[in-house]
Amino acid sequence: MxxxxxxxxxxxxxxxxxxxxxxxxxxxxxxxxxxxxxxxxxxxxxxxxxxxxxxxxxxxxxxxxxxxxxxxxxxxxxxxxxxxxxxxxxxxxxxxxxxxxxxxxxxxxxxxxxxxxxxxxxxxxxxxxxxxxxxxxxxxxxxxxxxxxxxxxxxxxxxxxxxxxxxxxxxxxxxxxxxxAAEVVAAADARVAKEEADRTAYADGALSLDRKGLRPLVDELGIRYMTQAEYDAGTA
Structure with missing residues (x-):
């Protein structure tokens, strides 16, 4: 150099x-x-x-x-x-x-x-x-x-x-x-194709929680679902 x-x-x-x-x-x-x-x-x-x-x-x-x-x-x-x-x-x-x-x-x-x-x-x-x-x-x-x-x-x-x-x-x-550059072009093309499929699914009412398979992770992290009454009462 x-x-x-x-x-x-x-x-x-x-x-x-x-x-x-x-x-x-x-x-x-x-x-x-x-x-x-x-x-x-x-x-x-x-x-x-x-x-x-x-x-x-x-x-x-x-x-x-x-x-x-x-x-x-x-x-x-x-x-x-x-x-x-x-x-x-x-x-x-x-x-x-x-x-x-x-x-x-x-x-x-x-x-x-x-x-x-x-x-x-x-x-x-x-x-x-x-x-x-x-x-x-x-x-x-x-x-x-x-x-x-x-x-x-x-x-x-x-x-x-x-x-x-x-x-x-x-x-x-x-x-x-x-x-x-060529490798990243190919990866970007694939990402755009995947996002277009996601966009179509979301427009039809799909949830990203399901499409991306995130529900098991939500459970694993201990995120709880509860009613408003349960939340206000402080119950599990």
């Missing part, structure tokens, strides 16, 4: 068909299908509603209060990517705004996930550029400190490697390792 600032230019990316399939499923389904792993922490939130994107990660590691490496990273982005930015120590300064979004939108980048702050939120929404951030904060940044592009980073508790699949929607952000 190379020490010090570095820009990796030839990352391997997840298969585009797998990225599209995971994007259709969305964050909650993908997270569950992957064994309830991969979630970015809830401090990183969407600045818009009713948006869902999936893309391959181009990762950026910046110094706090400094967006130099985002400028460097734009050149490494291509259509279908999603920019993922974090800092070497916590910072919510407004490192990303309209001009970055304009440049990335022109390159076919699908959005940004960042632990930093963003600004120009109205302009980003007007442009249709999807963004998930640690804050909305107008504080400006400098361009003075080296960092890295396309190295593994940790974003609000989630490990993101360059080329991984990042899915983001109103529920949050989830990261799928590139090597597991």
């Amino acid at each position: 190379t020490a010090g600032p570095v820009v990796v230019t030839d990352i391997a990316r997840a298969d585009a068909a797998d990225v599209e399939a995971l994007g259709r499923h969305g964050v909650a389904t993908v997270h569950e299908a992957m064994g309830r792993t991969g979630l970015v922490g809830p401090a990183v939130r969407s600045i818009q509603t009713d948006r869902r994107v999936a893309g391959t990660a181009v990762t950026v590691l910046c110094a706090p209060g400094d967006n130099l490496m985002i400028h460097v990273a734009v050149e490494q982005c291509r259509s279908g990517d999603l920019l993922v930015v974090t800092t070497t120590s916590p910072s919510v300064d407004g490192a990303f705004g309209e001009l970055f979004a304009t440049a990335l939108h022109a390159r076919g980048v699908r959005g940004i996930v960042t632990t930093t702050g963003i600004r120009d939120t109205a302009e980003l929404r007007a442009l249709g550029f999807a963004a998930w951030s640690g804050a909305v904060f107008a504080q400006g940044t400098v361009k003075a400190t080296p960092g890295s592009v396309n190295v593994p980073v940790v974003v609000a508790g989630a490990l993101v490697r360059p080329g991984d699949v990042v899915v983001a929607d109103d529920d949050g952000v989830v990261v799928v390792p590139r090597q597991r």
Whole structure:
């Protein structure tokens, strides 16, 4: 592993068909299908509603209060990517705004996930550029400190490697390792099929207690059924 600032230019990316399939499923389904792993922490939130994107990660590691490496990273982005930015120590300064979004939108980048702050939120929404951030904060940044592009980073508790699949929607952000993308697509497909069968059954009046076989567990845990009169009287 190379020490010090570095820009990796030839990352391997997840298969585009797998990225599209995971994007259709969305964050909650993908997270569950992957064994309830991969979630970015809830401090990183969407600045818009009713948006869902999936893309391959181009990762950026910046110094706090400094967006130099985002400028460097734009050149490494291509259509279908999603920019993922974090800092070497916590910072919510407004490192990303309209001009970055304009440049990335022109390159076919699908959005940004960042632990930093963003600004120009109205302009980003007007442009249709999807963004998930640690804050909305107008504080400006400098361009003075080296960092890295396309190295593994940790974003609000989630490990993101360059080329991984990042899915983001109103529920949050989830990261799928590139090597597991096809496996997770298959698991998500199976989960959706099962949920559709459940949905049909519930619409017909079935109870989840029965469909999921939970009644024996309720008994095992000592959960008791009683009338109101029994409860008020304190009887078993």
